[in-house]
Amino acid sequence: MDIDHTHFPLTLKQCRVISEIMKKGTEKDASVALNLSQPSVSRALSQAEQALQVTVFTRGWSGVEPTSVGEVVISTCNNMLQAIAETERQLQNHVSSPLKLTHYVEWRHLMIIEAVVKVGSASVAAQTLGITQPAVSKTLKEVENMVQQPVFSRARRGLITQPAAKQLASLYLRISPVAQSLLHRLQSLPHALTGRLSVGMLSFSCQDIVPIAFASILKQHAGIRLQAMQGPYHMLANALRQGEIDCFLGLMRKGPIHPELVELPLLNAQYALIARSDHPIHKEAKTLNDLTNERWIVARHGTPIRDYFDSLFRNINNIPPIQALEMLTFASSEELVIHSDAIALLFYDDWNIKQLNPRLKQLAIALPKPECTIGITLHRERQSDIIKAFIEELKLTILNKLRPLHDVTSDAKTRQKHKKKSDQ
Template sequence: MNNPIASFPLSLKQCRVITEIMKKGTEKDASVSLNLSQSSVSRALSQAEQALQMSVFTRGWSGAEPTAKGEVVISSCNSLLQAIADTERHLQENTTALLKLRAYVEWRHLVTIETVVRVGSASLAAQTLGMTQPAVSKTLKEIENMVQQPLFSRARHGLIPNTAAKQLASLWLRISPIAQSLQQTLQSLPNELTGRLSVGMLSFSCQDIVPIAFAAIFKKHSGIRLQAMQGPYHMLANALRQGEIDCFLGLMRKGPIHPELIELPLLDIQYALIARADHPVHDYAKTLNDLTNERWIVARHGTPIRDYFESLFYSIDNKPPIQALEMLTFASSEELVIHSDAIALLFYDDWNIKQLNPRLKQIPICLPNPECTLGITLHREHQSTLIQMFIEELQLSINNKLTSKKNSPA
């Protein structure tokens, strides 16, 4: 008895499930796409992970996200399914009927047809594979229904393969080594730091130091999957609590935060009023009262910077402007200031304010208590080597900025 698929860790159904979860992001959406029940999809993924003794996906910000080893599995699955799709496309040229090879073919179909092509008869194939002849005939009938064309012509001494059978046999010979080597490929991966580091960024923050930290980590540990995404505080805090992200950065809160979360200060910064470099406001504005009728660009409601913005107007017994333009990113706010008459309330560290875009200029009005702190928010109980490494790279980036400022000519 010879069972060549016994060493294959994944079935083709499991490959289809894995690739579809990757494409759709959730098991629910994958089940709809595959026309399977969600329980069937979940079971197929669980069985695949048990066979591989690893997690293919982890829960992420946008749904299911592959682990470092999961990337290798997905790549193999994609190669297998692409080869099947290519063969189906060639077979489709011979018929107008809709083929179902990609959706339903399994390893037993391909190994059976390749064996029949090779030995020349169903009975010899049955002996070779340790199957009964009726089981071989039934399997050939199943795949013939998938490709909607005859596979063999009967001869006096056996079966003569038609073009479709030869193409399917060739498909088996191409993809079976890929499936067979998957486990060995996973085991031979370099023993280096791997995993996912998913970082959230609050609006108006961390645009310069996060890419530097990411670049340093990627250079040292190419097996780490790095992600950065932006969102409001409540979304990032909830994602952190649920394990969808590992941390997030932004202005530290002055009020209480969720008991599961902690904040670590990184950099002292200050609020600043910014306008276009040739804006008339630089000539006439001496106090906050001179700015009450200006157009404003600020962060959204519920952010520390928006709270500070409104407190400025309350401090001079004035209502905050209702028509303030809300922007989500630091870069877009600066760009909008350059191309408009609006004034922006932003925040900068000493280095960044000195490196301000020459088309922008700080309005020289003293703000009350402008100091604030850029920090990183972590889960109190779920911290890792990757997160600690990220914090160290952030601190190194900040120290390099401060050193550069200190050593720069006055």
């Protein structure tokens, strides 16, 4: 009789594996902590997911990450393991040798202890559980080795329960209902979108709309686990290909660098030359030729901004002194410009350029074809309902963000029409 699989969806070994993978972040590190081989850890996790019919972990940005249903499984495992650890601490007070309960105890140990405590006989407990008496006796010896103290003493009329057995039986009665109810808990989760949404962001890209889209998703889909991280293009593209993230946002290139990736445009933007508002260059410069001796802050090579910058000055046969800009947010890059004499080439959508920091000013120099596009990069074959919901929220957020500008433009056109009519 396999007590673990007959009565419980997860073995306690599987619980230990799941909990340790969560703590360490990788199966390899978990195997070291548990003193198990990595194949053994992988097998235990796979068997647990098959038994529960859920995915507990998914590959993430810096290791494995729990899914939303995985969070429920992990919480359940941790609660049971903490109860076991607390019982071990109590039992440790009676002996000096270190105990092994938390590392090796399984359901059969606790179930057999509880059965013997209840009936006071190894043979009767064996009959009750449908196993042999030698199996019961062998299990009792294993438990005594774990707790380093007797669990029963013999008497004419049967076995006398020792304090250790009472504590272990009480432990079983506390945690067994938690384990047995796990499947029901998972099945009764709301039928809403669940899983992970991990979004990468290139420098300066959508920091003002992603949190709003995230907030809307949180309200509608409590079962989605949200993440956002920043990084350079090649890092995010590789992370997307490997399934560590689900998508990333930023300035669109002339096409993704990998055939399995696709780009979806979201928001029109334009390149802009920015300097601090009191910079004398605003009065002195009329064309790009007037800027060649200035100090510049521009994104590094391999980015659309740098490609555009190089094309600007290549056309006038002059490349000015440059410092690569590694800042990740508009706020930090703008602060750098405010506190320096440098000029920066940045990009803004219509709303952000109108909301420019008053300590900054756009240079009144027309740029050739300054239009650019902010978009989202997806994996061609991995576009889940969660990602689709996120894209819809992004589009709605962008629409709401730009609507006041559109309303102002519409009002201005209406006023012009009325003025023409009145003039006529």
